[in-house]
Amino acid sequence: MASSCSIKSIETTADSLEMEWSDGHHSRFHYIWLRDNCPCPECLHPQTNERTFDVMTIAADQPVLTSLDLQQHQLAICWEDGHVSEFHPDWLRINCYSKSAREAKREKPVLWTAKVKTALPEIDYETVMKSEAAVLAWLDMLVDYGFVLIRNTPTVPGQVTRVANRIAYLRETNFGREFDVISKPDPNNVAYTALKLESHSDLPNWELPPGTQFLHCLEFDAEGGESTLVDGFCAARQLEQEDPAAYEILAKLQIPFRFHDQDWDVQWTAPTIARDKLGDLKEVRFHAALTAPLDLDFDDVLPFYRAYRAFTEIVRRPENILSLKLRPGDLLVFNNRRALHGRAAFNPDSGPRHLQGCYVDNDAVLSKRRILRAKA
Structure with missing residues (x-):
């Protein structure tokens, strides 16, 4: 997956990651959202692409993040239970749910007479x-x-x-x-x-x-x-x-x-x-x-x-x-x-x-x- 833009900076908050991208866009991702969308073979079936992870196995609404490793082509998150989730920056950008990103995804039909x-x-x-x-x-x-x-x-x-x-x-x-x-x-x-x-x-x-x-x-x-x-x-x-x-x-x-x-x-x-x-x-x-x-x-x-x-x-x-x-x-x-x-x-x-x-x-x-x- 070729990266169209990169993560410029990343900060942790009590319940989410806050990212700034190289093009100036800002994203926020809740920890529970990131854990629920972990793409590893243990959490996402490698053939069907269907989620096999059960969010109810998390003890609380906000899983605890213990470390981050941001490289050019991957963001690795280590959780309190030792599980590691790795995300490609392009995937995160495509699935960003900020207000501006969601607005950009809306279909805008051409109205006509x-x-x-x-x-x-x-x-x-x-x-x-x-x-x-x-x-x-x-x-x-x-x-x-x-x-x-x-x-x-x-x-x-x-x-x-x-x-x-x-x-x-x-x-x-x-x-x-x-x-x-x-x-x-x-x-x-x-x-x-x-x-x-x-x-x-x-x-x-x-x-x-x-x-x-x-x-x-x-x-x-x-x-x-x-x-x-x-x-x-x-x-x-x-x-x-x-x-x-x-x-x-x-x-x-x-x-x-x-x-x-x-x-x-x-x-x-x-x-x-x-x-x-x-x-x-x-x-x-x-x-x-x-x-x-x-x-x-x-x-x-x-x-x-x-x-x-x-x-x-x-x-x-x-x-x-x-x-x-x-x-x-x-x-x-x-x-x-x-x-x-x-x-x-x-x-x-x-x-x-x-x-x-x-x-x-x-x-x-x-x-x-x-x-x-x-x-x-």
Whole structure:
């Protein structure tokens, strides 16, 4: 492991080490954290990289450090019980949990409106299938923008799975591993009609909705049927700025979602807007057609509808809606928990409109991205 920066100085306190790095950065590591993360073969399995050390074997919350030995490529810590933990400076820097280090690790999505059409995040199919560097570029764009267009994908059924498998295995749902988005005579979902689809996220009625959706255009001669995308994170931030009370209501009130047909009855409750403890947006669940009758306290019903209508108005603003007329060979990949997708109505008698889709979990997307970044 090559050292990008070195430890300039180190001091001990009652419960932690305080380090200054050659680039001026400061780190603090609690003794119990260091002991719990000892990388020696006794504490971390050398093949699986899983922790075998049990923190409960420490007699107190703060193990006692007896000596330090700081060399260029290793920091050796000797504990009171005689155990020695050795840490590479790069590992300590990467895992620093100072406020500034944690802030630097936060993902900072690129929020967008319909103006993104002038510079779409896109990539060519052949490069994605032949180059891991291209896969990494694709996934970087997907994380940043929440969607990517893969151009010139062969118009062969099943090709969508081949592309998705560049990341990982497929996520199977009640619609199967692959699904065909066409107008059907007996649909069990409005997607299988020619009707307009308002902006929505797929399968909010699942405990864990699919993370990344793939939609591959195989045929498209119908009149209408343009695909639409809205950056749900951008819309949520607009709501937060324009109506903070509405934003808080949608982030706190859990509402019911349900899909049911003769074979399935899948239900879940969740807030419309999900965020982490730092306030970063993690998910937007938004699907009017799959929202079940509200089961809220009486006094929450009207405030919810007011907040929901305020958010819906933002989502439906023309300046927020990216409209794309997919061509055969276009493969739209998007974060289903961020990018709200929809479709204009189309005339099924004017020609075919056939898309084939599948899902991959976001865990797999982020895992693949980390692996490729480590190789780059």
